[in-house]
Amino acid sequence: MNHTAAELAKYLGAKLQGDGSLALTGVAGPENATATDLIYLDAPKFAARIEKSAAKCVLAPPSTRVAGKTILEVSDPKFAFAKAAAWLLPHATPKSAIHPTAIVSPTAKIAENVSIAPYAVIEEETEIGAGTTIGAHAFIGRASRIGTNCILHPRVTLYAGARLGDRVEIHSGAVIGSDGFGYVFGHASGEDRYWKFPQVGRIEIADDVEIGANTTIDRGSLETTQIAAGVKIDNLVQVAHNVRIGEHTVIAAQTGISGSSTIGKRAIIGGQVGIADHCKLEDGAIAGAQAGIPTGKTIRGGQIVWGTPARPLEKFKEQYAWFARLPELAERVRKLESTTIAKAQHTETD
């Protein structure tokens, strides 16, 4: 369904400058947009970049004017663009369509308007909510529960008993609810081998969570691994058993979170961060890319840390500045030594 610039202005609460009847069918970057794509402009100074775009409708800061373009004035164009995209390109509600090759247990409860793609396997006692799409080759283990309007891309695996809220999106290859990594070595009893610690806990993923491709999230060992509402997790992230992640926290690619660590709300975790076991990142904590947070460490609310072992960013910068100047510092010490010795000799000959 097409929309007009005027309708979008109304939806966003934006001020319209230009032709409100313009049709809008999608979003794009300025260089590859068509006439009916919406584009956006971060700051008026970049206006030249978009003058030659084929797009006719532009989200831009107040008072922006670009020759030949209809402007929707908004205070934060990038944010408005994201919101507009979701409005222009909504996930279509699937029609009830279970592919004949999908294997759905007779005891599974499948709501209305659920789409299940070829070769998906839906085990017994599962529940899938209305409007949810299950991709090809997905595996939904026994007694899992999936909420409404979720999207599981092809080849997602849920181990038995996983719980997903509403509007959860999981990308291909992600594994949800696998066994945690816990073993006990038989020192005490003189047994020269590991025994697996039981991994029989649960995994709960709340509403509006998005999980990246090939990410792995283990179930709890005896407790529950919990991902709160609005959390966004990138590709190839590892979340271990009993981890709890608070609302609206974002975690970039290849980060690993070890067993029983907790992360607060609205935290931001960069790429390749390593969080050891039993850590606590309070609300709003920020861990820079590749930071390493040692076992049991607490990062205070709103604090920004970097490095391994992680420390406050300003400390890291100060320490690192001296690290980079170490050869110079060493040379200064050498000079002091030669001066002091020279003087000592001089003094002795006084």
Next chain:
Amino acid sequence: MNHTAAELAKYLGAKLQGDGSLALTGVAGPENATATDLIYLDAPKFAARIEKSAAKCVLAPPSTRVAGKTILEVSDPKFAFAKAAAWLLPHATPKSAIHPTAIVSPTAKIAENVSIAPYAVIEEETEIGAGTTIGAHAFIGRASRIGTNCILHPRVTLYAGARLGDRVEIHSGAVIGSDGFGYVFGHASGEDRYWKFPQVGRIEIADDVEIGANTTIDRGSLETTQIAAGVKIDNLVQVAHNVRIGEHTVIAAQTGISGSSTIGKRAIIGGQVGIADHCKLEDGAIAGAQAGIPTGKTIRGGQIVWGTPARPLEKFKEQYAWFARLPELAERVRKLESTTIAKAQHTETD
């Protein structure tokens, strides 16, 4: 099948204090246990934590007494708990059950009591041992051999010719036997491109190995990648061609081991560790999380290393302590300089 506290005490060699006729059906944490779940207590000082648990039977250190609980006295309760869990919740031997949608080559040799789930593909000349479970969407490449009582979770891939021992457990999405990463650039012949070095070696995984979700283990190039008995590998780990890992070594998530490195027995490798090519970690070596071990380096038996480049933990701590005090050290050098110069000037005016 239910067991009693007395039977478990006998199995573990534990001293029973209380009601030996208590039924036991599972294991749990104190907070979510039912009356028939076994729980454990690490140390007597935590006894208060478990008093209000619904569980009635507790593994605990000798002489522990908790009101209303039956105690099984053991020297290492956590270890006993792991062992008890395996005893109370054994992997059921599957009945011979090959799902009609599984594609099993006529030349595959499938033993008794093998379970093969929907849409698994078992290629020609494979062998699968008794009691093994093959999950949905698994791919077992040509001429692979899988031992007895293995569990391959859904969506495991074995490239052609992989060898697994007995009681191997592989989690979803793991890829075993993919091509190693080896190329030769055509400098010598003036060809401006890479040629792939042949990756035609083997991959052998011994008994009692567990491999995490989405982990990748490459076959050898001309030799054999070898994972010895009892090795435990977490999620998203990369094991390159020709790597050899000794018995009962554990490797945490997202660690990468480069080509032709060898790791001894009972080594412990933390998360996100990087081991470059041709390294040697001797028996019992320990690499802390995020450690980076440079090409060709040897880590001695029992040594604990940390940092990049990895060095002995005590050295790292000493160096790092000074790193954290670098701004202070620099200030001390500055003071020395001003004193020395002041003195020099003073001396000159003597």
Next chain:
Amino acid sequence: MNHTAAELAKYLGAKLQGDGSLALTGVAGPENATATDLIYLDAPKFAARIEKSAAKCVLAPPSTRVAGKTILEVSDPKFAFAKAAAWLLPHATPKSAIHPTAIVSPTAKIAENVSIAPYAVIEEETEIGAGTTIGAHAFIGRASRIGTNCILHPRVTLYAGARLGDRVEIHSGAVIGSDGFGYVFGHASGEDRYWKFPQVGRIEIADDVEIGANTTIDRGSLETTQIAAGVKIDNLVQVAHNVRIGEHTVIAAQTGISGSSTIGKRAIIGGQVGIADHCKLEDGAIAGAQAGIPTGKTIRGGQIVWGTPARPLEKFKEQYAWFARLPELAERVRKLESTTIAKAQHTETD
């Protein structure tokens, strides 16, 4: 088809010393070679290692002589070995064979001699070029285009619209074209949640690219993620939206490249390297294992960098050498302080 040593000598332009009629059927390492396997010798000093090999034909540097072996003299034996392997063991062109369980859309254009394995799903409007092999459980999303002579191993996922060139090889579990990780927090409008930035761009992978197992490559957000010809990417690598990688660049396992970064031609990226967003690595840049390149940083052509934050290797070595000697340097400062103070006291008593 068998070849002879003389034929191989001709193909490689090598000088033959010995029996040109020897049959060659494969390649191997000296220890596990059969009589008809080709082996190679890096340097004459290692000749003893190969004397006892069962192999009869050896690629070796000029003037190498080994008792009982036929020698093909080449300037770079390892390179010649890789080339010989590709010649002796070519990927067989598949016969046109679409497994009856493969689900191929009637609107898909499948060229001749394409092999599609069991349970592959090929969506509408896709194109697959001649000689390409699609593995079991592969998912080829709507409107994807795959060139000629590609190999997609079992369980590869292409999201809708992915483009692959010719002779592309993708290993199991790789996900191509997943959504990038981009969100905008609703600060501006007072909304306490993230909106997803549209991820509607493209993904283009050129000729002769190889991609490792469980690697993830996101499509562009509004632009295009581009992997140029001849690029080799190892297992578990993350390539984010809008990244561009130049020709013949190699990227080792578990490296992550963040959004909108560009990497030039013939660059070499070690394992577990982290490249933040909007970085630029120029042609021939080399990033050592675990290096961390901060946001927006440029690495000059041909430069070798290491460490986090990454700096030129020689600088890293110099700084690190002093880091390792920090305790010693601190002790020297302490001595200077005691000398200076002692002297100051001495001077005062003059």
